[in-house]
Amino acid sequence: MRTMIKQRKKKSTGNPTDLHIRKSSCNRCGICCKKGSPTIHFEDRELIEKGNIPLKYLFTIRQHELSFDNIKEIIEPAKTDIIKIKNKKDSHECIFFDPDHSGCQIYQDRPVECRKLRCWDTKEILSFYDTTRISRKELIFSIDELWDLIQYHQDRCSYQKIAELADQIKQNENNHLVLKKLNNIIQYDSSLRQLIIEKNSMISEMLEFLFGRPLILTISLYGLKQKQSFLYDRCK
Ligand code: SF4
Structure with missing residues (x-):
């Protein structure tokens, strides 16, 4: 969805035949839903709590995880948890499209982001998209044992720690102690x-919401790749 916002922002400049200018209401082209899924905000809390959007359809970009901000067009560590609706497999298309x-x-x-996105007038969504983001804590804090496990995982598998270790490996790929830690x-x-x-716990369907995406996949964001079973090397 944010890619869509950015594209609309770019297309709006100086071209009188631009779709952005000609459109004044949604014509259900579906482009916004194909370009990426929305982020969940506080305003969506009731939808989640009532099960209208089940947790198994969400995933978390964990705090400090590198993620691409389509508006700023940079990769940067997430300031907070960013909880999003999943995309379809190998696609940017929202799972609900x-x-x-x-x-x-x-x-x-x-979700509220979808309600606010008007591709012909992006002012509202641009001023909203990075505000009022809800975190895992705000959604499941009341489930004691589960929250304790999430906190432990967040601490043990901290992306700040991973970024530091990845930097050290890039400086000296033969540093076995650092490789072992990672x-x-x-x-x-x-x-x-x-x-x-x-x-076969009920929570197995919610793994990517509870613990974010598997590190075995996201480690490539840090310039590392799997060399052999659980040994990592920098991407050449
Ligand atoms: S939740 Fe619905 S409106 Fe929003 S991106 Fe997905 S398919 Fe589109």
């Missing part, structure tokens, strides 16, 4: 997810 009807499967319960973090993250899946 129905291409056959070019519509939203949860239209009546769509591998331990990634192994813990993988083992925790595997354990939850094996227990």
Whole structure:
């Protein structure tokens, strides 16, 4: 969705035939839903709590995780948790977009970002998109044991720590102690997810919301790649 906002911002300058200028209402082209999913804000809390948007359809970009801000066009560490609706596999398309009807499967319960996005006039969404973002804590703090586990994982698998270790590896790729520390973090993250899946716990569907995306995938954001089982090297 943010890619869409940026594109509309660019297209609005100086071209009188631009779609941005000609449009004055939604014609259900679906482009905004195909370009990326929305972030969840405080205003959406009731939708989540009532189960209108189930947690299994959300994922978390964890605090300090590197993420691309389409508006600023930079990759930077997330200042807070950024909770988003999942995209379809290998696509930027929102999981709730129905291409056959070019519509939203949860239209009546769509998040506030989708309500505010008017591609023909992006002022409101641009001033809103990075405000009132809700965190995992605000959504599940009341579930004691689960929140304790999330906090432990957040601390043990901190992206600040990962960024520091990645920098050290890039400076000296033969630093085995640092490699071992990083591998331990990634192994813990993988083992925790595997354990939850094996227990067939109800929360296994919510792994990417509870613990963010697997480190084994996001480690590439830090310029590292898997060399062999749980050994990492810098991307050449
Ligand atoms: S929630 Fe609905 S309106 Fe919002 S991006 Fe997804 S499909 Fe589109």
